Amino acid sequence: MFKETLRQVVESTEGAIAGLLMGFDGIAVESYTRDEATDAKDINEIGMEFSVIVGSIRRAAETLEAGGAREVSIQAEHLVTLIRVLNDDYFLALTMRPDGNPGKGRFVLRTTAPKLIAELS
Amino acid sequence: MFKETLRQVVESTEGAIAGLLMGFDGIAVESYTRDEATDAKDINEIGMEFSVIVGSIRRAAETLEAGGAREVSIQAEHLVTLIRVLNDDYFLALTMRPDGNPGKGRFVLRTTAPKLIAELS
Numbered sequence: 001m002f003k004e005t006l007r008q009v010v011e012s013t014e015g016a017i018a019g020l021l022m023g024f025d026g027i028a029v030e031s032y033t034r035d036e037a038t039d040a041k042d043i044n045e046i047g048m049e050f051s052v053i054v055g056s057i058r059r060a061a062e063t064l065e066a067g068g069a070r071e072v073s074i075q076a077e078h079l080v081t082l083i084r085v086l087n088d089d090y091f092l093a094l095t096m097r098p099d100g101n102p103g104k105g106r107f108v109l110r111t112t113a114p115k116l117i118a119e120l121s
Numbered sequence: 122m123f124k125e126t127l128r129q130v131v132e133s134t135e136g137a138i139a140g141l142l143m144g145f146d147g148i149a150v151e152s153y154t155r156d157e158a159t160d161a162k163d164i165n166e167i168g169m170e171f172s173v174i175v176g177s178i179r180r181a182a183e184t185l186e187a188g189g190a191r192e193v194s195i196q197a198e199h200l201v202t203l204i205r206v207l208n209d210d211y212f213l214a215l216t217m218r219p220d221g222n223p224g225k226g227r228f229v230l231r232t233t234a235p236k237l238i239a240e241l242s
Contacts, residue, residue: 052177053174053177053178056173056174056177057174057195067197067198067199067200068197068198069195069196069197070196070197070198071194071195071196072193072194072195072196073192073193073194074178074190074192074193075190075191075192075193076188076189076190076191077188077189077191078188079188
């Protein structure tokens, strides 16, 4: 069921390449990649890097009393990644090409989050 | 001159609290806070945390061949921080309240970046 939800997230966002549901321990629950040529290992590798980054952002935000981190977006030259923190244990990431639609992606992540949170608990 | 540039960045963005020009070594070049009540130490502390985070994001992006990281945005419960990577050594950060205008903030950071890059080199 996670796979189908991730598929919908990726397919409904223009330019999206991959979706990932992952624990802050760096272990992927499920992933979906649009392009069959994309190596499944790649998306997990990306996720593991991001689990460390988002973990440190969460700790920093708490230390600074900025409140819980909710969203992180990282725009690099060739890839844009949007991250939505679901709860203390899991986050949802969506990676897209720079010419994709990040506004739509953020909207889809935000509206999908409650469903995933319910399924994860 | 950096102070005046940071002042313009902060004052022209609705809801913005502070602007920071910092090296990836965590040493601030200059900062500007709108609210006099905000402790100057706070913005430097925020910047030091973010220099570590953005540094790890840059390394991850390079490892993953996502290209150079250009922009990072972190939305927490009480604060939104936008970060623009200027070059290999420096970044520009703008912190705002959640009801601020991040779109305007990103625009201002993007248009201000070339000026700061020129002044830093």
